[in-house]
Amino acid sequence: MDRYCVFGNPIAHSKSPEIHAAYAAQTGQALTYERRLAPVDGFADAVRGFIAEGGKGANVTVPFKLEAVKVAQALTIRARAAGAVNTLVFSEDGIIGDNTDGAGLVADIVNNAGVAIAGKRVLLLGAGGAVRGVVLPILEHRPARLVIANRTVSKAEELVAQFSALGGEGVVSACGFGDIEGEYDIVINGTAASLNAELPPIAPTVFAPGALALDMMYGPSPTVFLQFAGQHGARLRDGLGMLVEQAAEAFKLWRGVQPATAEVLQSLRAKL
Numbered sequence: 001m002d003r004y005c006v007f008g009n010p011i012a013h014s015k016s017p018e019i020h021a022a023y024a025a026q027t028g029q030a031l032t033y034e035r036r037l038a039p040v041d042g043f044a045d046a047v048r049g050f051i052a053e054g055g056k057g058a059n060v061t062v063p064f065k066l067e068a069v070k071v072a073q074a075l076t077i078r079a080r081a082a083g084a085v086n087t088l089v090f091s092e093d094g095i096i097g098d099n100t101d102g103a104g105l106v107a108d109i110v111n112n113a114g115v116a117i118a119g120k121r122v123l124l125l126g127a128g129g130a131v132r133g134v135v136l137p138i139l140e141h142r143p144a145r146l147v148i149a150n151r152t153v154s155k156a157e158e159l160v161a162q163f164s165a166l167g168g169e170g171v172v173s174a175c176g177f178g179d180i181e182g183e184y185d186i187v188i189n190g191t192a193a194s195l196n197a198e199l200p201p202i203a204p205t206v207f208a209p210g211a212l213a214l215d216m217m218y219g220p221s222p223t224v225f226l227q228f229a230g231q232h233g234a235r236l237r238d239g240l241g242m243l244v245e246q247a248a249e250a251f252k253l254w255r256g257v258q259p260a261t262a263e264v265l266q267s268l269r270a271k272l
């Protein structure tokens, strides 16, 4: 049976094995998918060990997504743009590094929330790894504007320089939280602020009527960002859909079949 795994440290709480087991059952694919705790200084060895055991592919989570870029012998365009790898394919040609996080976010917005990105005003909060990973897939859907706002404005400006050269010229721009102008149809929180129950200091006027507010984090109760957005009339979405969709994208890459995600999302939600 083909073997897959997810590498991380810690890894015990990863939902990926449950998600991929559900996709495998649903699509009739014979595979196993396990958790692998890699030592913080032993990621590359752990990958090589898994390949030697016959592993066909792997997901990569915290803290190894940057190191996985180096372990990969070839990168997809979106992994190179993200500067991070969350999916590895062990092929006859070597180790291929991909990043399905951005595609997962976009699939959740477009297919699950039913909100088109094309022609919309999109505001991204944050400029760290989580945000960098989603910029290219969002730009590929041709938003009218994509504003990246961050506490440290220079980091947002660096992303704008990078993605202007990748087709975002005239669409993508940067600012600080206090300088956000206008209103947005889609507001995405990719800062780490939710982890500390903090709110990026944005004005409530950023939410256009009927805006979609999405936090890349998820948990049993809404993040402070989603609470704030809800108080100002936005439709709310947490990061669980993105998690399920990035897994579906990886599954498709490995197995060549697209799993259905709705039931898996519902079942994970019920267990939060």
Ligand code: ATR
Pocket (backbone or CB within 6 Å): 125, 126, 127, 128, 129, 130, 131, 150, 151, 152, 155, 190, 191, 192, 193, 196, 198, 199, 200, 201
């Ligand atoms: P990740 O890979 O999760 O994106 P990261 O690369 O460390 O992690 O980036 C964290 C992001 O959250 C950054 O945009 C950071 O802002 P700075 O670039 O100014 O550091 C943002 N962030 C973290 N804590 C925050 C807070 N309390 N309020 C607003 N932004 C915060």
